[in-house]
Every structure is written in structure tokens, then in C-alpha cells.
Amino acid sequence: MEAEELLKELAISMLGDEVLPVLEILLKKKGELTDDEIARILNVKVNNVRRTLYILSDHGLVRYKRTRDRETGWYLYYWRANTDQVNDILLNRKREMVQKLKMRLEFESNNTFYICPDDGSRYIFDEALENEFKCPRCGASLVYYEGDKVKEIIERKIKELEEEINNETKAKVS
């Protein structure tokens, strides 16, 4: 998959379809465009374009360069899509994913769980005790749940992602 396609897919999944027109303009034009120029091309209000650009920027999908207009003294923002930084975006995301998985692993390790045999809902010990070890949804008796398998799955994924991060960071530097 090309960087442009991946960037678009990430944008749609994370932020929804509404950011796509602005991102597509930046991808199509390759270089940099001001918010005014984008608004003119799309025939929409510049405020809407700015808001979209800031959202895209928050997620690292676009970046800007700021210069001052000598005549008016106003700041001009030149925006571009981060196609050249797509590997950094993905690596950062992978690192964040590892961090979240580690947090989940800690939670799994520090708690004991009870599960409803009928609907499969899971409760930590305190919740199960509060409900007298009965499922709050269907009333079935909760049974002790062995969480080792879940921990194994998380540990395996963390290992896989961490190994990839190491290799890909090295590959990026060389």
C-alpha cells in the first residue's frame, strides 16, 4: 500500500469521512497550500478548513509551516500532508499500542475475574462480590475465570510489536 493511501485510510478510520476532501487536496497538490487556497478549491468556509486541518494535525497526518506576510503582517500557514513521515506516524502508533497493551496486561495481572457462563460477561472480584457472585444481567451464578490465556495473548502481541519496533527503528535510521 502506498503512503498516500495509508494516510487516507488512517484518516477515515480515526476521524471519519468529513476530513477526506481537505486531505485529498493536500495529497493531490503534493506541495504546500494555505488554508485560504484549500477553502477556495473546495468552495467551503475557511473556518471549516482550518478546523479540519487542526484535527488532522493533532493526529500527525498533516503539518504546517508559518510565515508572516510582509504586506499585511498576518501569519500565513502553509499546510502539507505528512506522506514523507508516514513511517514515523506508524511507528509512533505502534509504540502507543504497545503502551496500551501493557496497561491492559497490568490490569489482567492485578485482578481476578469471574465470568457469566450464559452471556460471557466478565467481572473483577469487587464487582462480582457486589453482585453476590450473580450475573447482574441474567442472574446466573458467576464462575471463576482463569485469565492466563488472555495474559498470554497480550504478552505475545506485545513481544511481536516490540520486536518489529526495534527492527523498523534500525531500518529507518540506516
Next chain:
Amino acid sequence: MGGFVEIGPVQLEELVHEKIKEAGSDGISQSDLTTALGVSNKELSPILKKLILKRLVSKKSMKVEGKNVIMLFPVAHDTSRIIVNVKSMYDVPCFMCNILNKCGNGSQIGPHNCPKLASWLVSQL
């Protein structure tokens, strides 16, 4: 009727960019560009400045037959090669999650109670 058609600054900017792109890696001198487009240096300069600022064009001063000539080159925008394996990321719901940067940092949803992460874990059992 007929005669010349006036073009606006945006169209002229596109035209200048096109002409520089046509020249490719050989580049085109600024004076040749003014001749080719029939515009003055005064008209061309601000457009070039804008294109350089937008990183669409680069400018280099070169010596040609003992004279200093300003050469203009198109900036190549390569779609960078993806070296990061995304396959291993797709199956974990965090990859495409729109609140990943807020997840667990004092927000209501965190890795401990995320329903998407929970159903992914169940699907892996």
C-alpha cells in the same frame, strides 16, 4: 474579439510550475522561463518565491559559460516507502482507534475497560 486571454495569478503560478516540471532534472534558467512564458522578471519573481516557499520548486545559482545563472528545478515528491509492518497492527483495534491519544489518560475509556479491546481478546481465545 479574439486576441489575448488574461490569466489570473493562480493560473500563472500553475503555468510556471508546469514549465519548471517540464524541464525536469536539467532545470530551466530564470531568464529562459521569462522568455518562454512571455512575462517579465518582476512578474515572475513573486510567483517563484511562492513556489519555493511551497517547496514545489528549488533555485540554484550556477556558473554557465562563466556567467552566473539562476536555475530552477522541480522538487521531486516521492511517496515514501513504507517500512513499517502494518499487518501486525491491523488486528488490534487500537490501531484505528480515534481516541488512542486520550485512552487511559484520565478519560472514561482506558485499556482496562475498552470494549473493543475486550472483544478482540475474546476473539483471540
